[in-house]
Amino acid sequence: MDLSPDRAQQEQGQSAQSQAYSYLLAQIRLGQLEGGTHVVADRVASTLGISRMPVREAIRQLASEGFMTLRSNRGAVVTALGANEIVELYEMRAVLEGLAMRLATTRIDRQGLDEADIALSRLDRARVNVDRFITAHDQFHDVFLEYCPRPRLVGEIRRIRRATEPYLRMTLKVSSTAVQNTTAEHLELLSAIRSGDPETAERAMREHVLRTNVEELVPGGV
Amino acid sequence: MDLSPDRAQQEQGQSAQSQAYSYLLAQIRLGQLEGGTHVVADRVASTLGISRMPVREAIRQLASEGFMTLRSNRGAVVTALGANEIVELYEMRAVLEGLAMRLATTRIDRQGLDEADIALSRLDRARVNVDRFITAHDQFHDVFLEYCPRPRLVGEIRRIRRATEPYLRMTLKVSSTAVQNTTAEHLELLSAIRSGDPETAERAMREHVLRTNVEELVPGGV
DNA sequence: ACCAGGATAATTGTATCCAATTCAAGCGCT
DNA sequence: AGCGCTTGAATTGGATACAATTATCCTGGT
Numbered sequence: 001m002d003l004s005p006d007r008a009q010q011e012q013g014q015s016a017q018s019q020a021y022s023y024l025l026a027q028i029r030l031g032q033l034e035g036g037t038h039v040v041a042d043r044v045a046s047t048l049g050i051s052r053m054p055v056r057e058a059i060r061q062l063a064s065e066g067f068m069t070l071r072s073n074r075g076a077v078v079t080a081l082g083a084n085e086i087v088e089l090y091e092m093r094a095v096l097e098g099l100a101m102r103l104a105t106t107r108i109d110r111q112g113l114d115e116a117d118i119a120l121s122r123l124d125r126a127r128v129n130v131d132r133f134i135t136a137h138d139q140f141h142d143v144f145l146e147y148c149p150r151p152r153l154v155g156e157i158r159r160i161r162r163a164t165e166p167y168l169r170m171t172l173k174v175s176s177t178a179v180q181n182t183t184a185e186h187l188e189l190l191s192a193i194r195s196g197d198p199e200t201a202e203r204a205m206r207e208h209v210l211r212t213n214v215e216e217l218v219p220g221g222v
Numbered sequence: 223m224d225l226s227p228d229r230a231q232q233e234q235g236q237s238a239q240s241q242a243y244s245y246l247l248a249q250i251r252l253g254q255l256e257g258g259t260h261v262v263a264d265r266v267a268s269t270l271g272i273s274r275m276p277v278r279e280a281i282r283q284l285a286s287e288g289f290m291t292l293r294s295n296r297g298a299v300v301t302a303l304g305a306n307e308i309v310e311l312y313e314m315r316a317v318l319e320g321l322a323m324r325l326a327t328t329r330i331d332r333q334g335l336d337e338a339d340i341a342l343s344r345l346d347r348a349r350v351n352v353d354r355f356i357t358a359h360d361q362f363h364d365v366f367l368e369y370c371p372r373p374r375l376v377g378e379i380r381r382i383r384r385a386t387e388p389y390l391r392m393t394l395k396v397s398s399t400a401v402q403n404t405t406a407e408h409l410e411l412l413s414a415i416r417s418g419d420p421e422t423a424e425r426a427m428r429e430h431v432l433r434t435n436v437e438e439l440v441p442g443g444v
Numbered sequence: 445a446c447c448a449g450g451a452t453a454a455t456t457g458t459a460t461c462c463a464a465t466t467c468a469a470g471c472g473c474t
Numbered sequence: 475a476g477c478g479c480t481t482g483a484a485t486t487g488g489a490t491a492c493a494a495t496t497a498t499c500c501t502g503g504t
Contacts, residue, residue: 015294015457015458016457016458017457017458040484040485040486041485041486042484042485042486050458050459051458051459051460052459052460052486053275053457053458053459053460054457054458054459056279056486056487057278057279057282060279060282060283061282061283061286063283064282064283064286064287065286066374072237072486072487073464073465073466073485073486073487074465074466074467074485074486075466075485075486085374088372088373088374088375089374091321091372091375092318092321092372092374092375092378095317095318095320095321096314096317096318098317099313099314099317150310150313150314151310152288152307152310152311152314153310153313153314156314237487237488238487238488239487239488262454262455262456263455263456264454264455264456272488272489273488273489273490274456274489274490275487275488275489275490276487276488276489278456278457294456295455295456295457295494295495295496296455296456296495296496296497297455297456297496
């Protein structure tokens, strides 16, 4: 089966495991692999030109991160999130990113505030395109996370963000009402962190995350 | 190497993977595997009478849950948490369990409150012994989590609890001052949830987690 | 004695092989 | 024709085999 000694993936120098991991995660994030899809390890392996083992390990890692679901002896499926579960993830992100915001408020400096301004204007210009919007939006939020000295907290926030990304993408493609208020919404965050008060900043972030995500899913409220 | 066809682990009917996972996690939780220990997959495999593969997958899962750290081509070590990282985990648990408490407050019923009373008296009696104290303490907190309809949130809280358990165990063995105020501390939680006000209950839980854990690690405050 | 370098051992990463389980037809039976 | 059983293919779980990398130790030179 392995005909070419110098295979493509080795140009990257990456291990077969991380290659499989990145590939599957990218497919899931982009929505190419929809929720509920049965992922066959052997299929992925031959697609990437590697063996089944590193794929299995990648799948297991993705499963433990919530992106896939393992059924004993019956393979792995891409985790399909229902509205309830998406709300749950946003609720968790709201309190976690609120905490991160609180910690960042007392640490952000002039340069960070400037970066945030720039990121916001980029976000404003990116509203026309879904992919660019998501990228710019992540970058804006990342500015604050840079000033939060809690690596695990930041990692967890980013993980939740990735898990909900395909659904956000779907929502934005259908109704772009969410994009309308974006600039005003994020200006509020900026003024909150400029106030220098951790409590205010935390509350602002918590409400921001819930308002701009959960409200659309559950119009009535939780 | 495999001399006996019907090996011990198969009496449990468990898969080799979950067996390795449970074994390693138990060792870590009990502190038998200290932070920084280099875990050799082959060693674990022969100890359990299985092959190296399922052990590897278990290690990878534990790594993605934060219990171990993978170094490329150089194996896995048990994650050694410094004071900073323990504080970080408690901060995260504080906001997450605060959220869980808020959601539980409007849902808990008479029976749940009774269970909490019983769990508290058990906790009070268990103060003499470290292992029983930890078990009873977890059970008390679990009563509230039972009424929180957010499975991922609950899972994450429990995961953080497990990750910090060996360090809590160490602390309790050295200085048992933390155990002194326990009953009063948890009575406060009970009265907060009895108030029926989600905001009050959330704040109570957040402050409880920080007060009873972080303050000892960082006497000055964060 | 100490360091550099290389041989050797230990360990990890990957591939292939085998067994066990699940899923899908095809078959016969009533 | 409908139903259960059996057989076979597909797939997963696990073990072994091999390659690549890292760690250890030994030796020789300074």
